[in-house]
Amino acid sequence: MIPLWLIPVLPLLGSAFNGLLGKRAGKGVVSVVAVGTVAISFLLSLLAFAAMKGAPGHRIETTYFEWMAAGGLSVPFGMVVDPLSGAFMLVITGIGALIHLYSVGYMHEEEGYARYFAYLNLFVFFMLMLVMGSSLPLLFVGWEGVGLCSYLLIGYYFETDYAPAAGLKAFLFNRVGDLGMAIGMMALFGMFGTLTVSGILEQAGRLHAELGWGLLTFATLMLFVGATGKSAQIPLYLWLPDAMAGPTPVSALIHAATMVTSGIYLVCRLAPVFTLTPHTLDVIAWVGVATALFAATIGLVQRDIKKVLAYSTVSQLGYMFLGLGSAGYAAGFFHVFTHAWFKALLFLGAGSVIHAMHHEQDLFRMGGLREKMPITFWTMAIATLAIMGFPGLSGFFSKDEILYLAYLKNPALWALGVVGACCTSFYMWRLMALTFWGEPRDPHAHEHAHESPWTMTAPLAVLAVGSAVAGLWGIPKAFGGSFAIEHFLEPALTFGQKATGHGAGHHEGPAWLLAGISTILGIASGALGWWMYKDGLARGEALGAKLPGLHTVLLNKYFVDEGVEAYLLRPVRWFGNLMWKLVDVIIIDGLGVNLPGALTRVAGDFTALWQTGRVRNYALTMGLGAFLLLYVFLK
Amino acid sequence: MFVVFALITLLGAGAMILQKNVITAGLCMVLCFFGVAGLFLLLANPVAAALQLIVYSGAIMVLVLFVIMLLNSHEEEPAAQSRPYQRWGGVALCAVLGVGALRLVMKSPAAAALGAKAGPAPAMTLEKVGRELFSAHLLAFEAVGLLLLAAMIAAVALTKKEP
Amino acid sequence: MDGLMSGNLQGYLAVGLLLFVAGLATVLVRRTLLMQFMGIELMLNAANVVLLAFARTHGNDVRGTVFYLFIIGVAACEAAVGLALVIAFHRHRQTTDADRADLLKQ
Numbered sequence: 001m002i003p004l005w006l007i008p009v010l011p012l013l014g015s016a017f018n019g020l021l022g023k024r025a026g027k028g029v030v031s032v033v034a035v036g037t038v039a040i041s042f043l044l045s046l047l048a049f050a051a052m053k054g055a056p057g058h059r060i061e062t063t064y065f066e067w068m069a070a071g072g073l074s075v076p077f078g079m080v081v082d083p084l085s086g087a088f089m090l091v092i093t094g095i096g097a098l099i100h101l102y103s104v105g106y107m108h109e110e111e112g113y114a115r116y117f118a119y120l121n122l123f124v125f126f127m128l129m130l131v132m133g134s135s136l137p138l139l140f141v142g143w144e145g146v147g148l149c150s151y152l153l154i155g156y157y158f159e160t161d162y163a164p165a166a167g168l169k170a171f172l173f174n175r176v177g178d179l180g181m182a183i184g185m186m187a188l189f190g191m192f193g194t195l196t197v198s199g200i201l202e203q204a205g206r207l208h209a210e211l212g213w214g215l216l217t218f219a220t221l222m223l224f225v226g227a228t229g230k231s232a233q234i235p236l237y238l239w240l241p242d243a244m245a246g247p248t249p250v251s252a253l254i255h256a257a258t259m260v261t262s263g264i265y266l267v268c269r270l271a272p273v274f275t276l277t278p279h280t281l282d283v284i285a286w287v288g289v290a291t292a293l294f295a296a297t298i299g300l301v302q303r304d305i306k307k308v309l310a311y312s313t314v315s316q317l318g319y320m321f322l323g324l325g326s327a328g329y330a331a332g333f334f335h336v337f338t339h340a341w342f343k344a345l346l347f348l349g350a351g352s353v354i355h356a357m358h359h360e361q362d363l364f365r366m367g368g369l370r371e372k373m374p375i376t377f378w379t380m381a382i383a384t385l386a387i388m389g390f391p392g393l394s395g396f397f398s399k400d401e402i403l404y405l406a407y408l409k410n411p412a413l414w415a416l417g418v419v420g421a422c423c424t425s426f427y428m429w430r431l432m433a434l435t436f437w438g439e440p441r442d443p444h445a446h447e448h449a450h451e452s453p454w455t456m457t458a459p460l461a462v463l464a465v466g467s468a469v470a471g472l473w474g475i476p477k478a479f480g481g482s483f484a485i486e487h488f489l490e491p492a493l494t495f496g497q498k499a500t501g502h503g504a505g506h507h508e509g510p511a512w513l514l515a516g517i518s519t520i521l522g523i524a525s526g527a528l529g530w531w532m533y534k535d536g537l538a539r540g541e542a543l544g545a546k547l548p549g550l551h552t553v554l555l556n557k558y559f560v561d562e563g564v565e566a567y568l569l570r571p572v573r574w575f576g577n578l579m580w581k582l583v584d585v586i587i588i589d590g591l592g593v594n595l596p597g598a599l600t601r602v603a604g605d606f607t608a609l610w611q612t613g614r615v616r617n618y619a620l621t622m623g624l625g626a627f628l629l630l631y632v633f634l635k
Numbered sequence: 636m637f638v639v640f641a642l643i644t645l646l647g648a649g650a651m652i653l654q655k656n657v658i659t660a661g662l663c664m665v666l667c668f669f670g671v672a673g674l675f676l677l678l679a680n681p682v683a684a685a686l687q688l689i690v691y692s693g694a695i696m697v698l699v700l701f702v703i704m705l706l707n708s709h710e711e712e713p714a715a716q717s718r719p720y721q722r723w724g725g726v727a728l729c730a731v732l733g734v735g736a737l738r739l740v741m742k743s744p745a746a747a748a749l750g751a752k753a754g755p756a757p758a759m760t761l762e763k764v765g766r767e768l769f770s771a772h773l774l775a776f777e778a779v780g781l782l783l784l785a786a787m788i789a790a791v792a793l794t795k796k797e798p
Numbered sequence: 799m800d801g802l803m804s805g806n807l808q809g810y811l812a813v814g815l816l817l818f819v820a821g822l823a824t825v826l827v828r829r830t831l832l833m834q835f836m837g838i839e840l841m842l843n844a845a846n847v848v849l850l851a852f853a854r855t856h857g858n859d860v861r862g863t864v865f866y867l868f869i870i871g872v873a874a875c876e877a878a879v880g881l882a883l884v885i886a887f888h889r890h891r892q893t894t895d896a897d898r899a900d901l902l903k904q
Contacts, residue, residue, distance in 0.1 A: 613900040623728045641813045648820035664836050671843050678854045690870050695877045702881045706888050711830045712895050725826025733819035740811045749855050750807030756858035767860045779871040786875035793882035
């Protein structure tokens, strides 16, 4: 039996070591500890995964101790490994180890090297707690913990102005979501009287689908609000583009591959409950597709290479929720899995470029890097093909399955999804063309550009292989595959349910036709994007000049940040100011705190008059007291 | 005889209050203590009278006078700040208390009855005091001994010059 | 007022009370620590007078004298410690004025 607790605890120990002793230990020791603990966790996760496959019901659940007990509430501290959490564990520790290794090269010259790895290890710990926790409160601990680490790592360059602000923004947006998550958790507890995942799912298995807007729908909607916060969906997506202020490996690990997918994990974890609430699924699907399209259009015009990838991530997360909302939990998870590979690769590749260009992130100042950085170029090309859905690569299968399920739910969802996919192809090839083709637009930086060290290119290569083949795990049935991932996940997705299975089983519809349309359109728009930018900025600028209104709106991200500022933040700030100056300063500080204080002081000053400090006065007072006693008793 | 000794006592006390010179005041107090010793004799208690002379008029007064000489502060220092209310308040309070208590004692039928009841009694002897002290009050006696020891050590510690 | 003039109980009580009031007045009116100290001795003696006077009315009870002895013992202790305090105070402040012992108030 593998000690499951060791898997998250190892990165925690690494974090403690790096945080407490890292500065003295030196960079070599820090690197070994940081990468080593996560790598060992990965090996242990592999063992746990194998053990899980052999276990009855594909499920290992251990309880270590009673964590909270109050009245009817009893929360065990336990861990669970089933196909869902097992796969997430492998992604977290596997890609996590690669990104740790990459960071060794990327962060080499940074001041807070040990601090960085302490945070990153801590993140791995919390993320593992999130997926392994056997109860919702434990999941919530991980949920909050990854938010904290995200905040710390976004604000890693704390001496700048924008990074701490971005970290704060991410933290606050997550707070809003977390509130929803907590409310949803309590609603579930109110309904089922338990907070363990297995207990909730077993009881949910006895319920019928809720067709109206009842408590269960409310609970799942609230949980989805939590998911939108963590996974950057409308309306809580604004923090993710700003989160790119953190170091690039952080963007790859936290803000592309793992943390932002925890919303999808949450929905998958409680999939049977969500299945019971069709209204929530509708909301999820529409929010998902809206986010996918919305973010993709913003991504079309961004100049910052990481911002493009950030909006791409938001957009891809939207696809995942579209899959979930179409009751295709396996499809949504499948996209998480493939996306983790190619998006991590894209971010690491972008990091490699940024590293080579001396921290230049502006696409308009790059160009012509193809020969200079061949490994980065080829690996990123694979990732780009994967994300645009080039047939045979991973993104093709997962995105196509999602779009297919969306079509079954509502053809309008499918159409919007396809438009978003076309935008995806366009902005990805625009990014590639601007980075690697054309004339160098910053000759000086170009001159010094060079391929990155092996610690950075090795992870790129591994991730490139993953991006290419990860899709083979779930070749949809329509293409002659078996969609093995659905079968694999079934023990987790149908835990505690009746044997009849769930709604995603019926596969019918023009699968080949739909896939053909979306693929051809995707490739065409990708080619268009590449053609427009391969020789420089001229063609793109001409197009922007023809559509000035649209261009401005997209460039300013639909003015959402400004709208939030004007219609949400300013009133809140005004109200806060009012509360501060009126309620806090005058009522609470004045009447509540200073007035009793002043009264006490006056009373004290008055009574202090008697305390003359002269012994004879005291004796006189004593004599007076004696006289009064005499008078009272002998009157 | 009672009136004589009572007058000696009260006049000694009164003179002590009014004396400016501390040494003279101390001597007035010795006079007062002599009066008290006389009163004790009238109360058929020669033991107490002897102790009064030995301990108060002898030991304690010598100690007080010794300290006065040591500190060389015979005269009262000029007041740092005039406080008439303290003086007149004190005098008034003492007067009220004294008159009130006196009236109480004189008017009290119980005190009168108690005084009338007292017949002739044998004089106190040292033997009786000793027997009582070392039988019924042995523990208290030892405690007082301990208290004296503690006071002695405390006095030494307090007056020791700091190194 | 015959009790006051003659040697019966009320006379002794009156002497004791006046002695006590005299001691109290000394403490209240005089500022010199040594004078205040002597006032306290007067008050103790007032207590002694009253005590022995009462003992006399109870057939000259020997316990009155024993108690008187204890009071003397305590008074001796008080004298030793009190005078030591006066000396220590004089050493620090070069004064024996009780009103000048006001460091805590300042």
